[in-house]
Amino acid sequence: xxxxxxxxxxxxxxxxxxxxxxxxxxxxxxxxxxxxxxxxxxxxxxxxxxxxxxxxxxxxxxxxxxxxxxxxxxxxxxxxxxxxxxxxxxxxxxxxxxxxxxxxxxxxxxxxxxxxxxxxxxxxxxxxxxxxxxxxxxxxxxxxxxxxxxxxxxxxxxxxxxxxxxxxxxxxxxxxxxxxxxxxxxxxxxxxxxxxxxxxxxxxxxxxx
Numbered sequence: 001x002x003x004x005x006x007x008x009x010x011x012x013x014x015x016x017x018x019x020x021x022x023x024x025x026x027x028x029x030x031x032x033x034x035x036x037x038x039x040x041x042x043x044x045x046x047x048x049x050x051x052x053x054x055x056x057x058x059x060x061x062x063x064x065x066x067x068x069x070x071x072x073x074x075x076x077x078x079x080x081x082x083x084x085x086x087x088x089x090x091x092x093x094x095x096x097x098x099x100x101x102x103x104x105x106x107x108x109x110x111x112x113x114x115x116x117x118x119x120x121x122x123x124x125x126x127x128x129x130x131x132x133x134x135x136x137x138x139x140x141x142x143x144x145x146x147x148x149x150x151x152x153x154x155x156x157x158x159x160x161x162x163x164x165x166x167x168x169x170x171x172x173x174x175x176x177x178x179x180x181x182x183x184x185x186x187x188x189x190x191x192x193x194x195x196x197x198x199x200x201x202x203x204x205x206x207x208x209x
Contacts, residue, residue, distance in 0.1 A: 001058055002054050002058070003027040003028055003029055003124065004026050004027065004028040004029070005029055005031060005058075006007070006010065006018070006021060006025070006028040006029065006031065006054065006056050006058065007030075007031045007033055007044065007048070007053050007054060007055045007056070007057075007058065008030060008031070008032065008033070008038040008054045008071070009032060009033055009034070009035065009039070010032075010037070010052065010196075010197040010198075010201045010204070011201055011204075012043045012053050012199035013054060013066050013160075014051070014053045014054035015160070015197050016054070016066040016069075016070070016156065016157060016160040017054035017056065017066055017069045018030075018054075018072075018191040018196065019156055019160065019190055019194075020066075020070045020073050020075045020156045020157075020199060021056075021073065021191060021193070022070055022155065022189035022190075022192050022193045023073075023080060023082060023156055023177065023187075024073040024074070024080045024082060025077060025079070025080050026073060026076075026077055027042040030055070030126075032200070033053055033057045038081065038131055039051050039052065039053065040112040043115065045127070048062070048064050049195070050064070052064075054066065055074075056069055056070065056072075058072075058076065065096060065100070066100070066157055066160070067096050067099070067100035067157045070153040070154070070156045070157045070166045071096065071153060073153065074152070074153035076165075082151075082152055082153040082156075083152070084152055084154070086146060087141050088148065088150070088152060090137075091146055091147045091148070091154070092146065092147050092152055092153075093154075095139050095154060095158055096144045096146070096153075096154040096158060097134070097138070098136065098139075098198050099157055099158045099161045100133075100157065101125060101130050101196040102125055102126030102127075102132045103126070103133070103136055103161055105124070105126050105132075105173070106126040106127060106128070106129040106132040106133065107129070107161075107165065107170045109129070110170070111170065114126055115128065115129070127155075133171060133172065136158075136162075137172075137174055137176050137177065138204045140158075140162070140176045140177065140180050141176045145180075145183075145185060146158050150154035151187070155184065159181070159184040161185060162177050162180055162181050162184075163181045163185070165177065166178055166181050167181075197206070203205070
């Protein structure tokens with residue numbers, strides 16, 4: 001199986017995809033792109049017309065969107081044990097895509113200082129921020145991972161949302177969220193991926209303007 005081409009910027013959601021690559025044990029070649037520069041170049045737009053990272057190219061096939069990358073890698077590298085069992089499948093898909101849809105939208109809109117009124121809540125897929133966050137918190141309460149006792153690819157995506165949310169204050173520091181984030185931060189693949197991105201960020205920040 002060929003190595004994966006991984007397009008990213010360390011200060012982006014590409015951190016999610018890198019963690020997923022390390023959890024999957026996948027060999028990859030990183031391609032670092034710049035905002036407003038190589039991210040919008042014709043060569044990369046042919047891979048992702050949105051001009052955003054991350055993206056992976058595996059055996060000639062392109063996958064974008066972090067949740068999709070996590071799910072794809074779980075399927076492509078089954079020996080890593082990231083796929084759900086039959087009993088885990090419902091929670092795996094439900095909460096991965098709940099985090100990718102309602103939670104992502106709720107956090108983004110709040111950050112942009114837009115809150116739906118009561119009528120708009122009927123149209124918004126997430127209802128409102130408090131409802132979306134409460135649902136996610138309830139899904140994690142009393143469990144080690146999204147699907148129960150076992151780590152899966154859903155935890156890479158959901159866990160990244162929670163990890164960043166607790167760290168940067170876009171999610172409340174509830175016991176369920178902080179305990180879950182702390183658990184994930186102990187994983188060797190998480191630590192290895194973060195070390196790479198942290199070093200790249202430090203290098204970029206120390207470079208002359």
